[in-house]
Amino acid sequence: QVQLVESGGGVVQPGGSLRLSCATSGFTFSSSGMHWLRQAPGKGLEWVSFIRFDGNNKYYTDSVKGRFTISRDNSNNTLFLHMNNLRAEDTALYYCAKDRDYYGSGFYWGQGTLVTVSS
Amino acid sequence: DIQMTQSPSSLSASVGDRVTIPCRASQPISNYLNWYQQKPGKAPKLLIYAASSLQSGVPSRFSGSGSGTDFTLTIASLQPEDFATYSCQQSYSTPFTFGPGTKVDI
Numbered sequence: 001q002v003q004l005v006e007s008g009g010g011v012v013q014p015g016g017s018l019r020l021s022c023a024t025s026g027f028t029f030s031s032s033g034m035h036w037l038r039q040a041p042g043k044g045l046e047w048v049s050f051i052r053f054d055g056n057n058k059y060y061t062d063s064v065k066g067r068f069t070i071s072r073d074n075s076n077n078t079l080f081l082h083m084n085n086l087r088a089e090d091t092a093l094y095y096c097a098k099d100r101d102y103y104g105s106g107f108y109w110g111q112g113t114l115v116t117v118s119s
Numbered sequence: 120d121i122q123m124t125q126s127p128s129s130l131s132a133s134v135g136d137r138v139t140i141p142c143r144a145s146q147p148i149s150n151y152l153n154w155y156q157q158k159p160g161k162a163p164k165l166l167i168y169a170a171s172s173l174q175s176g177v178p179s180r181f182s183g184s185g186s187g188t189d190f191t192l193t194i195a196s197l198q199p200e201d202f203a204t205y206s207c208q209q210s211y212s213t214p215f216t217f218g219p220g221t222k223v224d225i
Contacts, residue, residue: 044206044217044218044219044220045155045157045163045206045208045217045220046217047208047213047214047215047216047217050213059213059214061213061214062214095162095163100165100168100174103210104151104210104211104215105153105168105169105210106153106165106168106174106208106210107153107155107163107165108165109162109163109164110162111161111162112162
């Protein structure tokens with residue numbers, strides 16, 4: 001059974017940094033593409049970033065390029081999102097997600113970790 | 120970026136009703152379209168992938184159709200546990216984008 005457990009969220013001031021983690025189990029992490037998505041309070045879903053199974057390809061939505069970095073540790077089955085220069089508009093529930101099968105075939109989601117950017 | 124639209128933003132229905140939820144893409148996306156169900160305080164759940172393929176474990180009353188720019192999620196006979204928000208998502212190109220969702224309530 002696929003399990004994705006996010007951690008690392010919290011309250012941070014504008015301009016600050018956070019590192020989110022996603023501990024995974026129940027599937028072969030080192031063979032799976034992984035994503036981060038987010039949902040601002042009361043808003044819709046937004047895809048943030050993707051990393052290929054081997055870490056060699058990474059994609060980002062424009063609003064986080066140059067500020068966020070996705071990475072993974074295949075030896076520990078863990079996904080990360082390093083977030084720098086945080087803005088108020090980054091406030092959201094951040095979800096870790098796994099490709100259902102192949103890239104673009106839908107997401108399996110974790111339960112999310114809340115990031116609040118506020119002074 | 121590909122824009123996904125869903126209208127209406129909400130609809131009212133009763134148990135046993137047949138419900139159809141439309142989704143439109145701003146450009147052709149073939150069948151690269153996924154549907155999710157989300158209940159308050161919960162993570163989204165994948166229902167349909169590749170426009171019409173039922174995700175394992177999802178009840179057969181859910182179905183998806185469409186190709187190109189116009190898609191539909193159908194719930195054949197609405198059950199009490201189906202009251203939720205339904206969102207479509209295109210996986211044709213990054214950034215992957217979602218529709219704003221259609222909330223199904225009583």
